[in-house]
Amino acid sequence: MELDTFLAAAVALLAVPSTADRPEQLRSAVESVLDFVGPGFLVERFESNGKPSALVYADGHDGAPRPEFRVILNGHLDVVPGDPEQFRPRREGDRLYARGAQDMKVSALVQAEVFRELASTLPYPLALQLVADEEVGGRDGTLHQLQQGVTGTFVIIGEHSRLNLVADSKGLAQARLRAVGRGGHGAYPWLGDNAMVKLMNTVARLLTRYPVPTEEVWRTTANLARVETPNRSFNQIPAQAEAWLDIRFPAEDGDLNGRTPEQIAEYLRSFCEPGVTVAVDRVESPHHADHDRSEVKELRQAAQRQGYPAEFLYKHGGSDASYYSGRGIAAVAFGVGGAGQHGPDEYAEITTIVPYYRALKEFLEGLRSNTDD
Template identity: 55%
Template sequence: MTTWTEGITDRVAALIAIPSTADRPAELQRALDLVVAEAGPGLAVRTFLSNGKPSALLHPPRHPGPFRVILNAHLDVVPAPPSGFVPRLEGDRLHGRGAHDMKAAAIVLTDVFRELAAELPYPIALQLVTDEEVGGADGTAHQLAEGVRADFVIIGEQSNLRVVTESKGICQVRLTTTGRAAHAAYPWLGRNAVLMLTDAVARLLAAYPVPATEAWRTTVNVARLETPNRAYNQVPAEATAWLDIRYPPSDPDFAGRTAEEVAMHLSRVAGVETTVDSIGPPHHADPAGPFVRALRAAAGTTLLRKHGAADARHYHALGIDAVIFGPGGDGQHGPAEYVDIPTLRPYHDALVTFLRTFDG
């Protein structure tokens, strides 16, 4: 006889096996179709498509919204070699790309929705998106622009069964330097754009040093340095750096600022031309609010702050409380990613208890 754990492990493995990355639109659709099918019959399924990214909103036909609670799951993953999409079970750990971020949670959220949606005395929806890893503009944000609303949102990102009420904002930036080309044998005749760029990066890292340990402050990751120069014996005349900046709600240089204001600030610090390609606000939910207190009570857990951004920020921007609440595991976006299978049942049960008992 198949146990609950064995059954859900097999279904999560089937979803992991779909390489649902941003550059594979057919696989994004296949992952979405699989999870919609998992939700079962008798539901209203509203489909969306924005810039090639499909998403869906499922709800009981009699409750078209707005919703009391939305359960949100993203089905896209970051790229991996083919072996990353071959799920493997090692003891209590199921490995594979997306196991922890967040295909296991997606299956559990779908199960809970299927079990309870028809019986709850208030409207609930399941929101399935396929673009969270590339910013969420065409999934969660697009659905919100189309009028989807809720009083409270649970996003199944990994949290080891803790409730995340605060997460950092994200800012993706390019620094650009322009020097003067010259023969490499006579470097004094040119101006090396790469050296100008590394000096600018050093100034930024001096202002926002890389922490030695976990710290709730602004961090800068240098993701890429490049130049169009293709010759050893030429002083490069152009160079560009890609930066990923994560900032807490308390940082006045980023929080509440426009892209233009942030670009001006970073240009002053770095001393070079700065372009903000994207900026997403931090996320905060009231830890003393009735929804958060009820979820914490149902899970018997504590609060957590997360350094990574998630689709919760799109709800926060509209004044809607959203939290991250997901199972345990580790290694997301890496070769050893896994979900901790023994946390899936407590995760399921906490969600069921919250949805059945909340009356705030």
Template identity: 60%
Template sequence: MDLLPLTEQLLGIRSTADRPDDLRRALDFVLDVVGPGFTVERFESGGKPSALVHAGDHRPHFRVIFNAHLDVVPGTDDQFRPRRDGDRLIARGAQDMKLSALVLASVFRDTAARLPYPIGLQLVTDEEVGGRDGTLHQLEQGVTASFVVIGEHSARRVVAESKGLVTVRLRAVGRAAHSAYQWLGDNALVKVVRAVDAVLAAYSVATGEEWRTTVNVARISSENQALNQVPADATAWLDVRFPPEDTDFTGRTADEVAAHFTSLCPPGVTAEVDHFEPPHRADPDGPDLLALQRAARAQGYSGDLLRKHGAADSRFFFQRGIDAEIFGVGGDGQHGPDEYADLATVEPYRRALTAFLEDLA
């Protein structure tokens, strides 16, 4: 448990997307844990810093990359004051994923120089807001690997599959009028509400865990500010998550997905796709994945494969033909008021990662 005091310090850093100084503090903190003797490549995109750590002067093609994000979602003041309850370490980011990040950093520090193949430590600060300025940016700058372990929460299992992500806007244009004379106008907000109803009729709100496409209505808005005016515009924002099996999304272009949503809407409403990223899937019989499962099971983890509903940075590797798995410490409650990491899983996690690297050697 030598990492516990360090973890508590890292959890106290309020590294949310709107606090760039704290994002840098968190990144520098973990780099200090890694210590000297390694090459540190620093990147920045969209105001979000990241780093890639490796042995040797020149960046190689990595046999393995450990990937960790150090940003967290917003929380209350008390969530950035970590506390213990038995084996539970409770704080914002405890499970997602600052403790796992420090374990990955410590295993990298202790093994990178002695392994007969190159490994890298990839530290990013934007995963919670999309990952495009961290992991994706580094890949666009030429970072390559054969296999990636991401320390996200995985319920003591190994995530080899996760859903794709689409963000969609439903736009309606109407005609303004005095609200007392509705027949002279055309209410765009009513059109968008009906469009949302139509989309939810096709993709009902999930009331339990189901491996299917889901649509979250995140926001509905209009530029109209007057109660006595018929709105002439309206927009609904949708967050869509889809599994690889859904052929309305997998293998389609962004324009085709936009046309699909437009076809669900009543006349006068059109769909636009802001972001469209494929699901993530790794070869369940790949030798590296099987090696990771063996190492996890040897330390008491189940090592079973898990399908994850949320998108992760693993999708950026998948797009480039790189197998990426998610494997992190135990815990629960990510993004919630009582998020916690299970401290009893930390040393087995560290031993599993070390054994995995040695097995590959």
């Protein structure tokens, strides 16, 4: 890798304001990386709900259908919104500042560099998967491609990790609690049935089961995101109330993992007072890859030979890896270093770019074409 040449390409990509509300810029980011990869590969383009994505792989299958890929390199090119100056990349010492530098355009571009160098030479099919909706859930990128039949054995998602590995990410359940009571004058509470009290008693039971942690812990957490009532008067008993819950759970949680939205709603109803109902809006599976899996071990060893500890990290937020994990496909997050994700001073550590590139290359070149779980 010629670092200065790579950084020039990275700066151009980081200047693209590829946010969810700018579909033309999402498409520009995807096409920019496809141009970076260059000709000589098969490119499948996808689109779902206006969100573009692409799958790139070597043309060596004599007209056969798309193969099951031994490895998929997954990179997302969308970013969260930022001020205009955040789309004017700048280098200060060993830091490259820009929206998306850490999360995760630089890692995605390294994946593209490695892909174009190796994809035609490896004894197994390798894919580069470029998506543009991870920041808004990934359902129109990674999930859409999986629904169209894209599949593989092992996936490396280029999320920032400073060459550590994320083999575990939490799932999520987002739910609404709705309470119904009987209105009345606030001076005569015995004549009414306060919906807000019912709701808060229910929330209290949930938070007793899932107390708010005071430090980082790998367990299920419940965030009370919103509480509201249509009541607008001090002297009125609320007849209705609603609360929003954001629940994050690891694969080890048998109450939530593997459950349907209906089953999760039934579980949450066990905490509810009479008059409180549950509606589950969204459920995403947790992600887990076996730490002793051969590819995981070999990727760690490749990073360690670059001088990095390659420790296991645990991600409390969601990840596109859950879409793979839910289909029995092993996936890990593995990317460059940096800091300031989603903040005004986001940056990538330039010193981690070449080691990341070398670790990916070594891993892919040493990997056997057959699976060895």
